Amino acid sequence: KKKVSDETMAKLQEVQKILGVPESEINFEYKQYFCPDLQKALTAATEEVAKGNATSALVDTYKAEIQQMKADYRLDNDMVVFYSAPLYNEALYKIAGKAPGGIPTKDDVNTLKCLQDLLDIDEVNAQRVASEVFADTYKKAIKEALGSTGIIAEEYRKPLDDLKDRLGMSEEECREIYVRAMSEKFKPMVEFISNEMERLVLTQDQLSQKRGIDYGEDYFKSGKSASGKLGLGTEGNIMRDIMNLIDFYTENDLIEKREVGTKKIEKKIPAEEEGGEEQTITEEVPVYENTYPITALSSGAITEQLAELCYRQFLVSSFTEQGPNAARYEASKGTWGGILGLSSAKMEEIGSNIGGMVYDNYITQMMGSKGALDQQDMMFLANVQAKLGITAEEGEDLMLKTQTKVLSEEASVLFGSEKEPSPETIKAFREKCNSLGLDLQNDIGISKARLVDLFQYEIGPGINSGDITNDDGDLIDEIRDSLGLAEEEGEEVIESIISTRSRGLLAEAKSFVLRGMAADAVARLKELVQYAAFVDGDLGLAPEKSDAQKMYFSFAASDFEGLDEETVEKQKVLLKTALGIPDVE
Numbered sequence: 001k002k003k004v005s006d007e008t009m010a011k012l013q014e015v016q017k018i019l020g021v022p023e024s025e026i027n028f029e030y031k032q033y034f035c036p037d038l039q040k041a042l043t044a045a046t047e048e049v050a051k052g053n054a055t056s057a058l059v060d061t062y063k064a065e066i067q068q069m070k071a072d073y074r075l076d077n078d079m080v081v082f083y084s085a086p087l088y089n090e091a092l093y094k095i096a097g098k099a100p101g102g103i104p105t106k107d108d109v110n111t112l113k114c115l116q117d118l119l120d121i122d123e124v125n126a127q128r129v130a131s132e133v134f135a136d137t138y139k140k141a142i143k144e145a146l147g148s149t150g151i152i153a154e155e156y157r158k159p160l161d162d163l164k165d166r167l168g169m170s171e172e173e174c175r176e177i178y179v180r181a182m183s184e185k186f187k188p189m190v191e192f193i194s195n196e197m198e199r200l201v202l203t204q205d206q207l208s209q210k211r212g213i214d215y216g217e218d219y220f221k222s223g224k225s226a227s228g229k230l231g232l233g234t235e236g237n238i239m240r241d242i243m244n245l246i247d248f249y250t251e252n253d254l255i256e257k258r259e260v261g262t263k264k265i266e267k268k269i270p271a272e273e274e275g276g277e278e279q280t281i282t283e284e285v286p287v288y289e290n291t292y293p294i295t296a297l298s299s300g301a302i303t304e305q306l307a308e309l310c311y312r313q314f315l316v317s318s319f320t321e322q323g324p325n326a327a328r329y330e331a332s333k334g335t336w337g338g339i340l341g342l343s344s345a346k347m348e349e350i351g352s353n354i355g356g357m358v359y360d361n362y363i364t365q366m367m368g369s370k371g372a373l374d375q376q377d378m379m380f381l382a383n384v385q386a387k388l389g390i391t392a393e394e395g396e397d398l399m400l401k402t403q404t405k406v407l408s409e410e411a412s413v414l415f416g417s418e419k420e421p422s423p424e425t426i427k428a429f430r431e432k433c434n435s436l437g438l439d440l441q442n443d444i445g446i447s448k449a450r451l452v453d454l455f456q457y458e459i460g461p462g463i464n465s466g467d468i469t470n471d472d473g474d475l476i477d478e479i480r481d482s483l484g485l486a487e488e489e490g491e492e493v494i495e496s497i498i499s500t501r502s503r504g505l506l507a508e509a510k511s512f513v514l515r516g517m518a519a520d521a522v523a524r525l526k527e528l529v530q531y532a533a534f535v536d537g538d539l540g541l542a543p544e545k546s547d548a549q550k551m552y553f554s555f556a557a558s559d560f561e562g563l564d565e566e567t568v569e570k571q572k573v574l575l576k577t578a579l580g581i582p583d584v585e
Helices: 006-019 023-050 056-073 077-098 106-119 123-146 154-167 171-201 204-211 238-251 304-320 326-331 333-340 344-352 354-370 375-388 392-416 423-435 448-465 473-482 487-514 518-535 545-556 565-579
Strands: 256-269 279-291
Touching: 023 056, 023 077, 023 106, 056 077, 056 106, 077 106, 077 123, 106 123, 123 154, 123 171, 171 238, 171 304, 238 304, 238 326, 238 333, 279 333, 304 326, 304 333, 304 344, 304 354, 326 333, 333 344, 354 375, 354 392, 375 392, 392 423, 392 448, 423 448, 423 473, 448 473, 448 487, 448 518, 473 487, 487 518, 487 545, 518 545, 518 565, 545 565
Parallel strands: none
Antiparallel strands: 256 279
16 A cells, blocks of 8 residues: 655655755656546545435545545645546536436535535535536526516526525626526617617608618608607607616616715614613614616617617606606606616716706697697696796796797698698698797798798688688788788789789680680689789780680670679679770770
């Protein structure tokens, strides 16, 4: 039996000194001679224990043999670890490979503990190797526990904790795996919210350019493209999606607490005996802050600009919501900012500027749905003023700016459509502007040329149909004044409408007369007389004399049933003047 006595060791050291053999060479030769026996003993013991059903007695027996060999061969602990660590790793991989679903059984867990004891594997190294082997198993279990809801139900929490203990991984490593698994569910939820926010704030063209995809109008929830301004919208269910993400984060215990300092508090100590005095002592307690291991920004699922916009949207909704969700929104503001990855300073900056956004969002909604603000809306805005510390003058200024913005966007829609706006639409728009005391050119920003177009669009159909005649001067003046046009500008529009239409009617009447279609010619000439009435017959027409006479005679010979003699004579005179034949026998 090999054994290195004190005497033998002394001789070896003396020979080493005489020959000048380096310590490293001595150690190498020492291992070459003694360590094969150690490796053989460790391997045999590991294989026996790894068979399962291991007991402390079995482990103690092999440990005693190995300890005796260490003592006999004068081997240090590093040499033992050099062989024991790979043996433990190999045994662990074999057990994991045979375990059902990759999860060690209770007997496997016992076997591993016995091997750790036998091979002197410390807890840190055992947990490190376990993490390498079982990380995917634990991650898979977490994903299965999430299910379709994305939130781990209470009944699955204890089994997950038990699994963590069974796998033998460290608390820190398990937490990292847990966060990574949650991140894979978290990122698509953020991307969905980011996409929805883009749909609210970008126009169809902007969105197509950004993503390189052509989107049709039906892609937008409202059936129309967004405003195209990085402002605030409320279409769709984005607040519901945000609250679902907050629930996912909080109910899955992703928020972590970190100690950032201490503070002193006063604590009252009850009297020790009846009638005694209550004492107050000062106690120092830790101060914690919430940290967010995964955030929308750190995951790369959202841009900083959209993250800030999402936070603004949430703040606005927390103010404007008057239903059962109001308190819940209010309580979740800080959590939502943390989930997005915004700093406290950035959240405070956004919050300090929220007054204008609240006004903008609410007034835009109300004017879009009912055209104007009513008493209830004014009461709500007064409440917002009080909440945010906005003065009455500041509130009035914010309201006017928002109303002006909304009406400016309405004006853009009027001119942006391929179809000519109807007189009813133009009337409703200008009356809305007038009721708010807004000048269409100076406040709304409509150019003079476009105001002239609006005037023409509103009165033109009425003149063409005969609903607006020369007797409706007051109505025409009211529309013109409402649009901010001078009298001369209004007259030019009317003359243009009359001149264009009159030339067309004259050409049609001449054509019908030449074809012997008197009835059709007379219908055009009666309409021509309506236009002539606006300018006392002076339409600036110059038909051939023979054509003019034929048209006039057809008109004079037509049926004037329902008209008195004076009216008939007046129409004949107007037509004569219009056709340039003032004296016809």
